[in-house]
Amino acid sequence: MNYSNPVISGFHPDPSICRVEQDYYLVTSSFEYYPGVPLFHSTDLVNWQQIGHVLTRAEQLDLSTAGRSGGIYAPTIRYHDGVFYMTTTNVSGRGNFYVYTEDPRGAWSDPIYVDQPGIDPDLFFDEDGTVYYTTSHDRFGQGAYQSRIDARTGERLSDVKLIWKGTGGQYPEAPHLYRAGDWYYLMLSEGGTEYGHMVTIARSSSPEGPFESCPYNPILSHRSLQHDVQATGHADLVQSPDGSWWAVFLGIRPIGYPRHHHLGRETFLAPVTWTEDGWPIIGDNGKLSGDLPVRNLPMPNKSEAAVKDDFNEAALAPHWTFLRSPNPSHWSLAEKSGSLTLRGTELSLNDAGSLAFIGRRQQHFACHIAAHLTFAPQQDGEEAGLTVFMNENFHYEIAVTRIAGERKLVFRRRLGTLWKVENEMPWNAETVVLHMQASHTHYVFGFSEPGIEPYTFGKGECGLLSTEVAGGFTGVFIAMYATGNGRPSTSPAHFDWFQYAVKE
Secondary structure (H helix, E strand, O other), X not given: OEEEOOOEXXXXXXXXXXXXXXXXXXXXXXXXXXXXXXXXXXXOOOOOEEEEEEEOOOOOOOOOOOOOOOOEEEEEEEEEOOEEEEEEEEOOOOEEEEEEEOOOOOOOOOOEEOOOOOEEEEEEEXXXXXXXXXXXXXXOEOEEXXXXXXXXXXXXXXXXXXXXXXXXXXXXXXXXXXXXXXXXXXXXXXXXXXXXXXXXXXXXXXXXXXXXXXXXXXXEEOOOOOOOOEEEEEEEEEEOOOOOEEEEEEEEOOEOXXXXXXXXXXXXXXXXXXXXXXXXXXXXXXXXOOEEXXXXXXXXXOOOOOEEEOOOOOOOOOOOEEEOOOOHHHEEOOOOOOOEEEOOEOOOOOOOOOOEEEEEEOOOOXXXXXXXXXXXXXXXXOEEEEEEEEEOOEEEXXXXXXXXXXXXXXXXXXXXXXXEEEEEEEXXXXXXXXXXXXXXXXXXXXXXXXXXXXXXXXXXXXXXXXXXXXXXXXOOEEEEEEEOOOOOOOOOEEXXXXXXEEOO
């Protein structure tokens, strides 16, 4: 049997993984989206279920001032002596910290901050009880910087020192330290998280170095290759119960030429082989094959079906996220039974703030989104609808709003400094089903009454919401939103259901 990549699609970059007996746990970056650090579980490395987030409380994560692609960078998850640890960087807050728990499905601790500069932190627990904390920094040149810490308090027990600069590629990041046999291995990602991305590795007889560079570097890279997957890098290693080794890493699936990608950086999986002289190589000599043999993993990928949320539960499903730290008064699952209620603030989709916005990642090129909206705006500017959102400067939306005393349905595009209402029409009903149909190249927006085929109302190119155009490190979200466009909205927006259907 074979499995296909990515194993976690859509905006899920910088994967880190650990194993506890038969169970694997994986985390990814979340940037300015809340809750922070999506947490996944698997028993086979191929089929992953999101079981929640690590950072779910204001005491753990403040994103109120996070700018575009700010917030949470590159987490690492590790398990030691019955305790799970997750360390990461809040670049919009106090920097590097870690949290811990004995139950990854439950609550994690308040943050313990580490007085060490840099990003992309790694925790390594040595057999003698020493705990090493490694980050990417440029204090004395770009590279991996390390100190010893007290895992109970976060206190540094040594000075921070540069231990390896990498092989010469720009932005050596994502350090991970491992022990295999008699060697300590230090893995980095170089080249920047772009088309020149690569994974390199070095080893030493001591966790503090000096480190010898692998003669086969890079051990993973798709640079200058004509391949459907690009920008492979930021890897983490794990050993399965049968002794085999695997790597999770990020990559992108660009469209068109020149290449551009809008789904974000996704999580991929590849087997790891070891050379006779003791070096790990990821994939097929550093490259990713299309369909890979399962190699003792118990099952292939599961099929994906439509997911419909009727908002009947007391809490949101794990795939829902807010844009920055949410205000509890801006949303509710209880105000109207069986609905998600949003109350718009003065902030709009064009503002870098915590607006009334709840969305999920677009995870497939071809998909159909539909949402049932009940909304009766009472003052001009009040608006609620469905948006395809990359950031506050690049988004499409179809919405119900009020303009000059008249309720209207509008389709709007915001592309950098270019802003236009592409289509509008009077809309007298208080309910509407909003639709978005995605292909590899375009989004098509429409509306309908429940159970009726949608009427096409607008269209936009996927490539104009790509990272290459819009910038940043995230991917496209499909979100329900509400706004008063300059003043708080007096009218609640009730989303009675939301459906995400895969068309691939």
